[in-house]
Amino acid sequence: LVWRFGLEEIDGSVQDIYAKEFKRRIEEKSAGQVTVDIYSYGTLGESEDLTTLTSLGTLQMTHASVGIIGSLVPEMQVFNIPYIFSQDDKLNQSVLTNNTTLYEVVGNALIDQDLRLMTFYLEGDMVWSTNTEIVKPDDFKGFRMRVMNSPLVIESFSVYGADTIPLPYSQVYGALQANIIDGQSNPVFSIEEMKFYEVTEYMIWPGKQKFTTSVIANQAWYLSLSAEHKVLLRDTFEEMSDFIFEKQQALNKAQLTKIKEFKPNMTFITLTRAQQNAFRKFSVPIRERYVELAGQPGERLLKALDEAFGNKK
Ligand code: 6CS
CATH class of the missing domain: 3.40.190.170 (Bacterial extracellular solute-binding protein, family 7)
Incomplete structure (x- = not known):
């Protein structure tokens, strides 16, 4: 077989x-x-x-x-x-x-x-690899963010005011190089193996987001x-x-060690708890959109996961 x-x-x-x-x-x-x-x-x-x-x-x-x-x-x-x-x-x-x-x-x-x-x-923590510094939701205004082509991923960046650009994985490097997008989000290993670090200047850990x-x-x-x-x-x-x-x-x-070695002038940022809270406020409309898209079974799943992960109301 x-x-x-x-x-x-x-x-x-x-x-x-x-x-x-x-x-x-x-x-x-x-x-x-x-x-x-x-x-x-x-x-x-x-x-x-x-x-x-x-x-x-x-x-x-x-x-x-x-x-x-x-x-x-x-x-x-x-x-x-x-x-x-x-x-x-x-x-x-x-x-x-x-x-x-x-x-x-x-x-x-x-x-x-x-x-x-x-x-x-x-597969790892999501990291925003970008060409400008992003530490508050407002920094996404007018920012052209490559997204995977799924409604909620699009929603999760457009609520901050970003222009979302769905692109296949294979086209992200070229789009960064040609300045068609300003950033993308993926785990560290992907940023290394797809060479996104060559064409972005910042790696930003937003916290508690996983691939x-x-x-x-x-x-x-x-x-x-x-x-x-x-x-x-x-x-x-x-x-x-x-x-x-x-x-x-x-x-x-x-792969993080490799990126640091290959690109010594890369800026690494981890959002502080206060900075994360400013982004987290936008989760409310994102959650509502999820329930709209995934209906009653989705609502049940969201509730079960909030409980399992120990999320407070
Ligand atoms: O960004 C993407 O589209 C892709 N990223 C990873 C790490 N795996 C597969 C997915 O298609």
């Missing part, structure tokens, strides 16, 4: 590290019965195409980041709400791996698209698997949670 697995990222990325280890474990445990073929970013089109190819059964599985799949499955956009996560990444990881309401609500929404939710995991991805599968394919293979998948995805948590932490740390 061959299981084809799609990635939204290039070789060396968090998704690549994940897929290679997943392949190794599945092939070893299935004793040669299953081969996992990995398709890196770019080999099968843009990120959105991977979801379509998985619904069609061309791919059996793919990564689907919440900012990418959010226009198709609005419920997934809950993780694009700024400041939804906890400060404690171990707690964040466990909610993403086990929360019952999360798997129920998102699982049901995906089934409507012939897709099946396999897992969620974190979140999922692995989804073709539902008909999954249902056709033997009981033994379903267990193999369930156990492997569960084991991968701790593996990737440590790997993404280490990779983001290592």
Whole structure:
């Protein structure tokens, strides 16, 4: 059997590290019965195409980041709400791996698209890499921010007054270089491997915003698997949670050191708590928009996650 697995990222990325280890474990445990073929970013089109190819059964599985799949499955956009996560990444990881309401609500929404939710995991803290200093919402006025093409990501920057420009991942570097956009948001490892640091001057940590991805599968394919293979998948995805948590932490740390070395004049800013609070005030209309887009199941999910992350009213 061959299981084809799609990635939204290039070789060396968090998704690549994940897929290679997943392949190794599945092939070893299935004793040669299953081969996992990995398709890196770019080999099968843009990120959105991977979801379509998985619904069609061309791919059996793919990564689907919440900012990418959010226009198709609005419920997934809950993780694009700024400041939804906890400060404690171990707690964040466990909610993403086990929360019952999360798997129920998102699982049901995906089934409507012939897709099946396999897992969620974190890829790192979101960092704004920009050409001007941004420390208060007003600094976004007239700022041309590249966004992933999902309504809530667009909303989450337009509420600050930014001009939002949706662009595929592969076009972000060129757009920064040609001065078509003023900045973008991604984890450190991505800013290093996509070379965004070469064409931006500031790296700004807004706090408590995480790049979140999922692995989804073709539902008909999954249902056709033997009981033994379903267990193999369930156990492997569960084991991968701790593996990737440590790997993404280490990779983001290592790539930050590299950026500091390659670009000594980069300015690094972490928003203070007071600065974060000024941005956090805008979460209210963003949350309302989420509920508008994701309806009653979304509202239930938002409530469950606020509880799980220990967010106060
Ligand atoms: O910014 C993006 O579009 C992409 N960023 C990452 C880190 N992974 C995939 C996603 O498409």
